Amino acid sequence: MPRARSTRRWLVAAVSTVLAVTLGAGALAVPASAAPVAGTAAVTADADVAPFAFPRGHTLVDAGVKGFLTQSADGSIRRFAWYGQDSGSGYDGYYTRLRSTRTDDYLVLVGHYQVTVRDLTTMSSFQVPLDGTTEYIGSAANAVFTTRGTVLREHTAEGGTVTVTGLPAGATNFVLLPATPGEARVHFAADGLGKWGTIDLATGAFKEVVLAPEVPKDAVVKAVSETHIALAKDTDGSQPTIFLVDRSTGAVQRIPVESTWGDHFQVGLVGGWVVYGETGGLYYGPGPLYALTAYNPVTHAKVKLLDHLTSTAAAPDGSLYVRGGSLTQGEGMYRITATGNDTPAVTLVATTGEPTALTITGDDVPATVDLDKNAGHTKFTWNLSRTGAEVTLTVRHTRTGQTQTLYDYPQSKASTTFDWQGEYNGDYTWKLTARPLNGLGPTATATGGFRAVRTPKPHDFDDNGAPDVLLRDGSGRLWRADTAYSTQLQARPRQQIGTGWQIYDRIEATGDLAGSTVGDLVARDTAGVLWLYQGNGRGGFGTRTKIGAGWNAYTQLAGGSDLTGDGRADLVATDKAGDLYLYKGTGGATAPFAPRKKIGYGWGTYNQLTAVGDIAGGPAGDLVARDAAGVLWLYLGKGDGTFAARTRIGGGWNTYQHLVGVGDANRDGRPDLVGFGPQREDYLYRGTGDWEAPFLGRELAGLTIAIGGGPYNSIA
Numbered sequence: 001m002p003r004a005r006s007t008r009r010w011l012v013a014a015v016s017t018v019l020a021v022t023l024g025a026g027a028l029a030v031p032a033s034a035a036p037v038a039g040t041a042a043v044t045a046d047a048d049v050a051p052f053a054f055p056r057g058h059t060l061v062d063a064g065v066k067g068f069l070t071q072s073a074d075g076s077i078r079r080f081a082w083y084g085q086d087s088g089s090g091y092d093g094y095y096t097r098l099r100s101t102r103t104d105d106y107l108v109l110v111g112h113y114q115v116t117v118r119d120l121t122t123m124s125s126f127q128v129p130l131d132g133t134t135e136y137i138g139s140a141a142n143a144v145f146t147t148r149g150t151v152l153r154e155h156t157a158e159g160g161t162v163t164v165t166g167l168p169a170g171a172t173n174f175v176l177l178p179a180t181p182g183e184a185r186v187h188f189a190a191d192g193l194g195k196w197g198t199i200d201l202a203t204g205a206f207k208e209v210v211l212a213p214e215v216p217k218d219a220v221v222k223a224v225s226e227t228h229i230a231l232a233k234d235t236d237g238s239q240p241t242i243f244l245v246d247r248s249t250g251a252v253q254r255i256p257v258e259s260t261w262g263d264h265f266q267v268g269l270v271g272g273w274v275v276y277g278e279t280g281g282l283y284y285g286p287g288p289l290y291a292l293t294a295y296n297p298v299t300h301a302k303v304k305l306l307d308h309l310t311s312t313a314a315a316p317d318g319s320l321y322v323r324g325g326s327l328t329q330g331e332g333m334y335r336i337t338a339t340g341n342d343t344p345a346v347t348l349v350a351t352t353g354e355p356t357a358l359t360i361t362g363d364d365v366p367a368t369v370d371l372d373k374n375a376g377h378t379k380f381t382w383n384l385s386r387t388g389a390e391v392t393l394t395v396r397h398t399r400t401g402q403t404q405t406l407y408d409y410p411q412s413k414a415s416t417t418f419d420w421q422g423e424y425n426g427d428y429t430w431k432l433t434a435r436p437l438n439g440l441g442p443t444a445t446a447t448g449g450f451r452a453v454r455t456p457k458p459h460d461f462d463d464n465g466a467p468d469v470l471l472r473d474g475s476g477r478l479w480r481a482d483t484a485y486s487t488q489l490q491a492r493p494r495q496q497i498g499t500g501w502q503i504y505d506r507i508e509a510t511g512d513l514a515g516s517t518v519g520d521l522v523a524r525d526t527a528g529v530l531w532l533y534q535g536n537g538r539g540g541f542g543t544r545t546k547i548g549a550g551w552n553a554y555t556q557l558a559g560g561s562d563l564t565g566d567g568r569a570d571l572v573a574t575d576k577a578g579d580l581y582l583y584k585g586t587g588g589a590t591a592p593f594a595p596r597k598k599i600g601y602g603w604g605t606y607n608q609l610t611a612v613g614d615i616a617g618g619p620a621g622d623l624v625a626r627d628a629a630g631v632l633w634l635y636l637g638k639g640d641g642t643f644a645a646r647t648r649i650g651g652g653w654n655t656y657q658h659l660v661g662v663g664d665a666n667r668d669g670r671p672d673l674v675g676f677g678p679q680r681e682d683y684l685y686r687g688t689g690d691w692e693a694p695f696l697g698r699e700l701a702g703l704t705i706a707i708g709g710g711p712y713n714s715i716a
Helices: 017-023 703-707
Strands: 043-045 059-063 067-071 078-082 090-092 097-100 105-110 114-119 125-129 134-140 143-148 151-156 160-163 172-180 183-190 193-200 206-208 220-224 228-234 240-246 252-256 265-270 273-278 292-295 302-306 308-314 320-326 330-339 342-351 360-363 368-370 377-384 389-397 403-408 415-421 426-436 444-453 468-473 478-485 489-491 495-498 504-511 520-525 530-533 545-548 554-559 571-575 580-583 597-600 606-613 622-627 632-635 647-650 658-663 672-676 682-685 699-701 712-715
Touching (some): 059 097, 059 320, 067 097, 097 134, 114 143, 134 183, 143 172, 143 183, 183 220, 265 308, 265 330, 273 308, 320 342, 377 426, 389 415, 468 703, 478 703, 504 554, 571 606, 622 658, 658 712
Parallel strands (some): 043 342, 134 172
Antiparallel strands (some): 059 067, 078 090, 097 105, 105 114, 114 125, 143 151, 151 160, 220 228, 228 240, 265 273, 320 330, 330 342, 389 426, 468 712, 478 489, 504 520, 520 530, 622 632, 632 647, 682 699
């Protein structure tokens, strides 16, 4: 078996799930403090070979002299990628491991009935049969090892099958791994004890390794080179220690390291440096062991090589391949090489194209948000480069300055979604910040804006989508109370609009008469002049505009319903003779109504007319009318300014002093009605959209009690 040995220092990172289970590797706990890393190594790309594309989600399995073997996150895909000669090219196939001599790479596939070893230089293969008496236990370089009973055998294409010599009698439970290009490492049980040693691949001879007493018996072997052995153990329940053993003298050096979170602690040997780190730092942290760190056991210098790692594998030339990330170079495959006594060199070999720093990669925030949909709720989503972030969304309404701040902690997917509920129409700005929970890199920030729109609401004077109620007290002060609905209709603190409103004998909320996006009102003075107060969208009204005189001819006014189906609010009025007139809205502030049109007679029997919008599912807005006996009647709008024959809603409505069509109070898409009684009690009647039963049973509301003040002689 012509396999020459070498005096160079070679590294094999011996991290194996099988070994960890066999040797009983335990979790390492977190200490109260951690030593800082003294410096950071420069990360570069190969000057001769540009980094090639590396599959996202793949982890490192093994490294060879010409390339490395990776596997997908679910283990279903394995890929050998060449580095140097044919960068970026690869060889696909589900091979178990990659093994290497000093010059060549071999892919090993362990099947049920045979082990196949493929030479990636010649692309030739050889097989080692497996049967009920032959068991595969591992491979190293171009050799496969099996047991038959208690006999350990080595198989190669060149030398055939030989029996390993020098093992203790009765050795069992073999676990075999690579050590150096010329050695394999074998762990086994003998005489009731766990033992281990090396096998010379050229001769098949075993040599037991006996460590000094200061190395704990349960320390886990992490790396073996031709000059040193690195072991690790959680020595005091909180802080692991690396034991560096000189193979020629047996001298032991203890290297305490920072706290670790689990049992995925990686240790390697590169030149004269010990390289270590804990996997998982991209999704957990922060923590000092999540960075890949190099430690010089002579000078005690400590240098950070990479910001995090997911997997490592040693190459036969003494270098260490690491799947990890750097804030400067991003995610990919890195090669750590010795530079004498200087800090190991870190080279980006292949890149996934992903940043290591958390970034915001996109969003689906629309340019326009329709607040009429989904009760004002809108889903906003931002895509992130990875999970593990504290995300803060701040949304600010430009005109009012109202600001909402929302939080999210996406852990299972690389995106964040917020359920934003808007109030006001108009322009908004947003700012999203994503702070990486692992502490890697700065907080990512993205900004933008959108415009929110909704159809005008008859009783919305502050443009937040919720109905408002207008109340005049005995001293002539006009108040506005915004409403909110959760389990019942309630009022927010009232705000005074102005004084001197006692000059009006009629105040009526009319919806949008003047062509803006907010509601208006009309007020009739004692001389019979009707005035328009155009809403300013901030809860108040502009300077009044004269509509006309002679309006004292009417006993009832009702505005707010679109009775003609043209999308504009209209007004109806009943004169002293009981005739009903329609004033069609024009949408103009200077002349908000077209000339009146008589649409009915006999309306003198009613002492209350209320425009309620489309409560009955018809083609246009509707009216309700209360007669002197307290019976409430529905007049279903036909969409041409006239009404269908009246429908009786019910009796007992004379208990209310004021009936107000407030619009959609509970945001279910249907207009509602509120009745205000004389003892500061009020009730909500939710619209059904059914003309035969237009309202549900009454619900106690909390408007006038919450508002305070009063009594109020006008409520609109």
